[in-house]
Amino acid sequence: MTTGLDVTSTGSGPGGGPPAAEALRLYESMVLIRRVEERLRDDSAAGKLPGAVHLYIGEEAVAAGVCAHLEDRDYATSTHRGHGHFLAKGGDVRAMMAEIWAKREGICRGMGGSMHVADISKGILGANGIVGAGLSIATGAAFGAKLDGDGKVAVCFFGDGASNQGVLMETLNVSSLWGLPVVFVCENNGFSEFTPSAEVTSGRIPDRARAFGVPVAEVDGNDVTAVWQAAGEAVQRGRANGGPSFIEARTYRIQGHFEAESFVLSGGGYRAEEEIETWRQRDPIARFRSALTSAATVPAADLDRIDAEVADRVADAAAYAEAGEPADPELAETLMFAPEEA
Template structure:
């Protein structure tokens, strides 16, 4: 299959979405540091190219499962920044009415089956979605985003097996950010994770996860194959987690560390957002236009925060109605 090159408009759209994720995450970082957010936040800074490149290839009706580091997937799949921000601020206007928070942003109307607080929790959900799609002869696809940490959960092997066996319309996207919470993955992982997919005869692509065009191209081919009924694909996107496992982790690491600052600085030079910006400038996009885009996004972020701040707190009594459909808890 010849590799498709994105048009200039597509390049701009990819950049715009990555920049939205980046600016939202930067704002959340600041608000976490200021103590404005009630729970833990796990930021996606440095990994924006992966969610953006994959989701740009999906339809609204396609389904994704995400991770505890899920803001990027939510925004890339078309989730509303205001509703996400209000959720993280624990407001009743939040996308989950303040009942899920940062680790659980979901918008089923956009096919976002949710970020998930259980590492590896999305595998079987995405596989089940793909099974239903196949059994009902539908043309949707399902995508499981997960990290290198989740790849060590046993359920990963189970889902590789059934999805390959049943030729499910499923794309596995391993975001290899090199850390399993506070432990370098290399210390606790044997072999290459992509080899695990290969063992199940699943077509596998390894890409530079900090290059949104490379991800976009790999995802386009994988999703097309899955949609056509040929079975699952596996993409391993190499990247690096710039932020900690969660914000404010220094508070409880008590001076301990699991990586060197120099390593983080090295990876900052490969920043996926900056790389895409340079690509656009090289393609003749005017710097003023990119600045205007950034200003537009800054307003979107500001409006989202303002909406969150001005919204009413979550309604605790709602929990009793939300446990079941048509049945009080």
């Protein structure tokens, strides 16, 4: 049985997409994510980072396109590959970099690291190293938003691997039954760690939402206009008390599952270089820039200015992180336990 609204979109280009000011904001969001991730890639390769990082290079259009519709009061949950979601939702790049560097100035005072960046003041309920854990957190936040009745929405980013977790069925069920303002965003990048999704996933992921009568949009996740359009409809539906929505964004991670994975694979591989190169040609930032300049939506000089400003911001954030104070291990006790009463 197929129920609910189905939308299949590859985007309509700048002519039917965001206005110029919004287009510039989307471009800046994607470029910021890309440059941060490239810096982390290089620092990881140089052995400068204290832990592993899972990079978002190639998937920037999903975070940017969805979060463009969110306000600080709205909620978002993320994954182990969560830097992009944090930045697109308005998280501070300096604080995030410091967190990844395990410094006291970090958003979690250096005690969370790459997979646990969060900022409640921005509605960022946190990245999560447990596959699929954000689904229930976002659904709970959406329940709270519905009780508040003030138009807030919750967004859950999760991967195709997480779609096989039982918690997806549970949260789709309860969110549909109770009409919760939650937007499920499946970033289908084709892999569950080192395994092609086709080898571990039966059927089509969007059909899981359709079975519960949840409206579905299937989009090209490397087309920020398509994502922006689908997310706009989904968020508006949630704000108008129209219940949950489901977006499957088909995309690809250019980097590995995590940096330094070659040591784990011991020289083996799980995808061909030709496949990676094919997806490089569908780079979401290059595509959007080309579309904007070809249609004369914004001058190329404005995009160049954004490129330069973002480069400066990332350099500043990296310097800030490197110069920070190491996290205080004594915080572990106070963060985990309530203080004893006098």
